[in-house]
Amino acid sequence: MKGFELINGRWTFDSGNLPVYIDVGTADLTAPFQQKDYAASGYSYNLVDLQCTTGNSLRGWRVNLSSNPSSTITDLQCVHGYLTAAASSTVAAGGAIYPLSAWIDVPDGITFAGASVVAGLRVIFDANTNALGSAAAGVESALVYAQTWASAGTIDAGLFIAAGAGSTIDSLIELGGSGTVGRIIDLTSWGADTVVELVRGGPKDATGLAHWVFAVGDATDHASIVAEVGGSAYGSMYASTAGKLWVNESGTWTAQT
Numbered sequence: 001m002k003g004f005e006l007i008n009g010r011w012t013f014d015s016g017n018l019p020v021y022i023d024v025g026t027a028d029l030t031a032p033f034q035q036k037d038y039a040a041s042g043y044s045y046n047l048v049d050l051q052c053t054t055g056n057s058l059r060g061w062r063v064n065l066s067s068n069p070s071s072t073i074t075d076l077q078c079v080h081g082y083l084t085a086a087a088s089s090t091v092a093a094g095g096a097i098y099p100l101s102a103w104i105d106v107p108d109g110i111t112f113a114g115a116s117v118v119a120g121l122r123v124i125f126d127a128n129t130n131a132l133g134s135a136a137a138g139v140e141s142a143l144v145y146a147q148t149w150a151s152a153g154t155i156d157a158g159l160f161i162a163a164g165a166g167s168t169i170d171s172l173i174e175l176g177g178s179g180t181v182g183r184i185i186d187l188t189s190w191g192a193d194t195v196v197e198l199v200r201g202g203p204k205d206a207t208g209l210a211h212w213v214f215a216v217g218d219a220t221d222h223a224s225i226v227a228e229v230g231g232s233a234y235g236s237m238y239a240s241t242a243g244k245l246w247v248n249e250s251g252t253w254t255a256q257t
Helices: 222-229
Strands: 004-007 010-014 019-022 033-036 196-204 211-217 237-240 244-249 252-255
Touching (some): 222 252
Parallel strands (some): 004 033, 211 237
Antiparallel strands (some): 004 010, 010 019, 244 252
């Protein structure tokens, strides 16, 4: 063992053949610390319990990470959550598994003195004068970058936002600020030559049989559109790359003139 280790709730360091246990108040560690407990449980197993006094600011856990000048970097991460569930595990009804979580509680009676930001997650990206957009060949940059791993598994959504009972979300996506924004939705990186369903859901037709759909593809008649999008509500739209806009009129996809 090198440096400090937190083993079963006790700070431990190697003093030869005899471990020594100490109580740590505040300490500066110049070596990594490792924690090992293979029978741990509890929602607050590692608890940082702090309270900010009046007129002050507080960051409960801050990680500063930097690289040496002129160094070659392969990976830099301030916080990394890696969760692995055993193959024999069972997720109980109502259970949840996730490597990172954020919970914010804004109590009744709170006062905002002026312009403020209140968010469950906030990301600030300072690109300085670097051109990290489409002009940067081979660079994928984003405020939030999320991906599925190269495996055969499937998930429901890339982004899922649920409105809790009784709550209201004014805008699902809101764009603001004084900077420049190009495309709202850019699918050029996808590159797949398949039908794209931009919208499915929301209102149903008068018969209540199917949801409204807006899709884009290269179909050129009623049958091929049905084969691509399946059942759809009356009034659904299909933009064909062949140069026609089709609308589901009472169950029949009809080209608009």
